[in-house]
Amino acid sequence: xxxxxxxxxxxKPKSILDGEDPIKLAEFEARIARGEKIEPKxxxxxxxxxxxxxxxxxxxxxxxxxxxxxxxxITRAPGFKRKMALMAKVQDEVGHAQLLYSAAETLGKSRxxxxxxxxxxxxxxxxxxxxxxxxxxxxxxIAWLIDxxxxxxQVANAKGSYGPYCRALDRxxxxxxxxxxxxxxxVVTLATGTPIQRKMVQEALNRWWPPIMHFFxxxxxxxxxxxxxxxxxxxxxxxxxxxxxxxxxxxPKIWDLGLTVPDANLKKNEDPDNKSGGKxxxxxxxxxEFKRVINGDGPCNAERLxxxxxxxxxxxxxxxxxxxxxxxxxxxxx
Amino acid sequence: xxxxxDPRITRENIEENYTIAPLVPxxxxxxYEAFHQKKRGDQHxxxxxxxxxxxxxxxxxxxxxxxxxxxxxxIWVVKTSQVFCTEYEDQDMFETTPEKVYRxxxxxxxxxxxxxxxxxxxA
Numbered sequence: 001x002x003x004x005x006x007x008x009x010x011x012k013p014k015s016i017l018d019g020e021d022p023i024k025l026a027e028f029e030a031r032i033a034r035g036e037k038i039e040p041k042x043x044x045x046x047x048x049x050x051x052x053x054x055x056x057x058x059x060x061x062x063x064x065x066x067x068x069x070x071x072x073x074i075t076r077a078p079g080f081k082r083k084m085a086l087m088a089k090v091q092d093e094v095g096h097a098q099l100l101y102s103a104a105e106t107l108g109k110s111r112x113x114x115x116x117x118x119x120x121x122x123x124x125x126x127x128x129x130x131x132x133x134x135x136x137x138x139x140x141x142i143a144w145l146i147d148x149x150x151x152x153x154q155v156a157n158a159k160g161s162y163g164p165y166c167r168a169l170d171r172x173x174x175x176x177x178x179x180x181x182x183x184x185x186x187v188v189t190l191a192t193g194t195p196i197q198r199k200m201v202q203e204a205l206n207r208w209w210p211p212i213m214h215f216f217x218x219x220x221x222x223x224x225x226x227x228x229x230x231x232x233x234x235x236x237x238x239x240x241x242x243x244x245x246x247x248x249x250x251x252p253k254i255w256d257l258g259l260t261v262p263d264a265n266l267k268k269n270e271d272p273d274n275k276s277g278g279k280x281x282x283x284x285x286x287x288x289e290f291k292r293v294i295n296g297d298g299p300c301n302a303e304r305l306x307x308x309x310x311x312x313x314x315x316x317x318x319x320x321x322x323x324x325x326x327x328x329x330x331x332x333x334x
Numbered sequence: 335x336x337x338x339x340d341p342r343i344t345r346e347n348i349e350e351n352y353t354i355a356p357l358v359p360x361x362x363x364x365x366y367e368a369f370h371q372k373k374r375g376d377q378h379x380x381x382x383x384x385x386x387x388x389x390x391x392x393x394x395x396x397x398x399x400x401x402x403x404x405x406x407x408x409i410w411v412v413k414t415s416q417v418f419c420t421e422y423e424d425q426d427m428f429e430t431t432p433e434k435v436y437r438x439x440x441x442x443x444x445x446x447x448x449x450x451x452x453x454x455x456x457a
Contacts, residue, residue: 039422041421041422041423042422072338072339072340072342072343075342091398091402092402092403095398095399095402098384098399099382099399102365102382102383105365110359110362111362111385112356112357112358112359112360112361112362115357115362116356116357119354120353120356132339133339134339167382168382171381171382175403302336302350302351303336303338303343303350306336306348306349306350306352307336307343307348309348309352309353309354310346310348312354312357313354316361319361319362319363319387320361322363322387322388322391323360323361323363323387324363324364324387324388327360327363327364328364328415329359329360329364330364330365330414330415331414332365332367332383332414333367333383333414333417333419334367334380334382
């Protein structure tokens with residue numbers, strides 16, 4: 001489950017192509033323009049490699065960290081069937097992290113380096129997982145709407161240019177279709193249930209709406225940088241476009257259940273003469289809060305990373321006992 | 335200490351700021367390439383990798399990772415370091431292969447010749 005790669009808007013994009021071989025660059029761009037994929041050992045510009053590693057790594061970390069707030073609900077899920085389903089979902093998310101770490105590894109960053117960057121707080125992961133899941137309904141809203149957002153992002157990125165990432169995403173999207181249905185089913189159960197259940201799911205939705213609106217990231221500054229990343233099919237859609245697609249697909253489904261969205265300005269602009277006709281109007285999310293939380297000061301950042309460190313530390317002796325000192329690391333093939 | 339909504343985490347008494355030694359190279363072992371066969375009679379298909387310290391554990395992880403859902407008949411794993419590949423740089427060596435019509439059934443127009451022969455014979 002993952003929104004969109006967080007790229008620091010203040011990063012200087014000036015030297016992206018400095019020193020790149022113009023002939024190789026032209027061949028590389030022509031290949032992408034023909035719709036062909038780039039494979040691990042192909043020549044690629046430094047910036048392409050750097051941005052892909054950052055993006056795939058953030059995605060992988062998000063799968064791992066995202067499993068933490070959901071995993072805590074396994075023992076408390078109402079009923080045997082829901083426990084089984086949630087366990088399967090959490091297992092899938094961890095499996096997705098493995099697939100994504102593998103894809104990032106093919107670009108030359110080892111899994112150990114990625115884990116180190118996660119537990120020291122150097123690498124980011126999806127901001128939504130820095131918020132707590134207070135009730136069972138929170139876990140249901142995550143499974144439905146956060147997974148829905150993730151699928152929109154992943155379906156878009158699966159058409160990107162880097163072969164290993166596309167293959168991982170194809171597999172992930174297939175598996176996540178059940179997560180979405182499972183989440184929807186749970187939300188429908190609560191929304192069509194007793195007044196207490198309805199109240200619980202509405203409150204969870206109210207809590208999760210701001211993080212959901214943050215999910216795809218701030219509006220892209222249309223810079224040279226964005227333009228190149230889109231030409232290289234690293235970034236497949238702007239953050240705003242993905243947010244619009246999400247609103248278009250899911251707000252009607254939320255309203256259909258008689259639930260409300262805590263944003264008085266949320267409505268579809270149906271005026272065909274307006275340049276934003278067909279798009280959704282909404283209150284601009286609080287991007288200061290987004291920045292504060294992504295930089296470490298959210299309600300759960302400390303807990304998530306501490307739990308991750310604990311898992312790493314307590315498993316270390318097992319990994320060490322099985323380590324074979326004579327083996328040499330080689331990059332995975334694909 | 336971390337006080338979590340999840341009582342199991344609170345019980346672990348984890349310090350919020352505790353740091354751990356960084357992972358060293360090969361902490362996560364080497365990689366194996368995994369091949370998955372859906373049903374008997376199908377080809378094994380390359381599906382991805384697993385990190386493992388030995389082939390037995392590679393098979394265990396591959397079973398969890400690639401046989402967790404859907405149908406599986408059989409799984410192979412092979413050390414990444416033991417796979418030998420052609421280079422994409424040399425992809426042009428395959429370029430003319432699709433042009434070799436003499437290697438394809440469609441490259442032989444037998445009926446045309448037969449029909450022509452019959453037509454001439456009966457003329």
